[in-house]
Amino acid sequence: MKYFIILLYACLVLSNTLFGQKYKIVSMAFYNLENLFDTEDDPRTFDNAFTPNGNYHWTQEKLECKIENLAFTIANIGMKEIETPPSIIGISEVENRKVLELLITHPLLRPYDYDIVHEDSPDARGIDVGLLYRRSQFRFMHGQKHFLDLKDEDGSTLFTRDQLCVSGILDEEKFHFIINHWPSRRGGAKKSEHKRLLAAKLTKKIVDSIYQKNSQANIIIMGDFNDNPTDSSFKKVLQTKSKPQVSEGNYIYNPFENKYCKGLGSLGFRDKWYLFDQILVSNHLIDTTRWRYISSSIYKPHFLQNQRGKYKGYPKRSAGNCNGFSDHFPVYMFLGKVVKP
Numbered sequence: 001m002k003y004f005i006i007l008l009y010a011c012l013v014l015s016n017t018l019f020g021q022k023y024k025i026v027s028m029a030f031y032n033l034e035n036l037f038d039t040e041d042d043p044r045t046f047d048n049a050f051t052p053n054g055n056y057h058w059t060q061e062k063l064e065c066k067i068e069n070l071a072f073t074i075a076n077i078g079m080k081e082i083e084t085p086p087s088i089i090g091i092s093e094v095e096n097r098k099v100l101e102l103l104i105t106h107p108l109l110r111p112y113d114y115d116i117v118h119e120d121s122p123d124a125r126g127i128d129v130g131l132l133y134r135r136s137q138f139r140f141m142h143g144q145k146h147f148l149d150l151k152d153e154d155g156s157t158l159f160t161r162d163q164l165c166v167s168g169i170l171d172e173e174k175f176h177f178i179i180n181h182w183p184s185r186r187g188g189a190k191k192s193e194h195k196r197l198l199a200a201k202l203t204k205k206i207v208d209s210i211y212q213k214n215s216q217a218n219i220i221i222m223g224d225f226n227d228n229p230t231d232s233s234f235k236k237v238l239q240t241k242s243k244p245q246v247s248e249g250n251y252i253y254n255p256f257e258n259k260y261c262k263g264l265g266s267l268g269f270r271d272k273w274y275l276f277d278q279i280l281v282s283n284h285l286i287d288t289t290r291w292r293y294i295s296s297s298i299y300k301p302h303f304l305q306n307q308r309g310k311y312k313g314y315p316k317r318s319a320g321n322c323n324g325f326s327d328h329f330p331v332y333m334f335l336g337k338v339v340k341p
Contacts, residue, residue: 022339024171025294026137027332029076030090030222030279032181033070034126034318034326036103037095039063047095047128049320056320065322071106073325077299077332085112086332087170089132090222092161092181096120100130110187117166119145121161129223131166131181139169148202150183150195151331153260163199165206171337173218173291176210178203180223182233198229200237207238207282211250218291221252226276229257244286254280254332255296266298266329268314277331285335296333304329
């Protein structure tokens with residue numbers, strides 16, 4: 001029955017009406033921006049490769065080119081379906097607020113009046129997560145970063161990205177967004193798995209703290225998790241569900257699990273697709289009669305893909321060049337709500 005309801009709501013994306021009622025539709029996205037660095041050397045981090053004299057010869061011209069490519073991508077996410085870009089965009093792999101200011105003030109995005117929630121992380125490379133929101137649609141209330149305490153084998157601290165929790169009002173309803181960029185698979189998926197399990201436990205702790213204050217909270221978890229939807233971090237720690245459940249308790253619904261099981265992915269490596277980029281929702285966005293989850297997708301138009309060679313179909317990454325975008329495809333979802341007469 002719930003699949004039927006979701007299917008009906010999916011029709012809204014094209015029509016904005018159902019059974020004579022009018023609906024408000026918004027989209028939300030997550031995008032790993034792949035090394036969005038400025039050109040200056042920060043002595044506190046390992047960002048030397050992204051300087052004019054570094055390995056990538058990262059110049060102001062290259063930065064401006066990348067900004068334009070990213071702005072073009074963001075401006076087109078969801079545009080085909082609802083003719084407007086996302087209300088909320090979670091992001092990762094950004095060096096600082098300055099590069100985000102360049103992004104949201106680009107002529108392609110300036111008309112949509114985005115604002116920024118960003119906090120510096122202790123990550124050794126100096127990359128952070130953040131959130132962009134349209135001020136006309138979302139009223140920011142509070143943002144808090146959460147430190148992920150990781151230890152090396154010798155007991156020393158491994159510095160990685162904080163998790164960012166942002167709370168605010170979307171059309172008179174409170175939402176909580178948890179933005180993630182979990183530890184990478186460097187050294188191998190199994191060897192590094194414990195780091196992502198700890199990251200998942202931190203995410204669950206944040207979720208539980210929100211539920212303690214409001215058992216019917218609207219929670220959206222998004223990020224580059226460096227894990228697939230069927231990995232233990234999701235299924236055992238967050239205990240995500242691949243289908244809407246009949247449940248009296250709270251649970252997290254992951255609409256990207258079924259996509260992964262069908263072979264879809266947001267990045268490719270060695271002839272295999274991985275779905276590290278995901279957006280998850282609390283069950284109240286499935287069960288509620290207010291804002292309701294409609295659908296989700298991976299955004300991969302032709303301009304974001306390599307068109308030839310052995311990497312044909314893979315994301316057209318920038319990798320320090322001027323003609324690319326990111327090594328990840330963005331992911332996005334739609335929410336709908338009845339408009340009262």
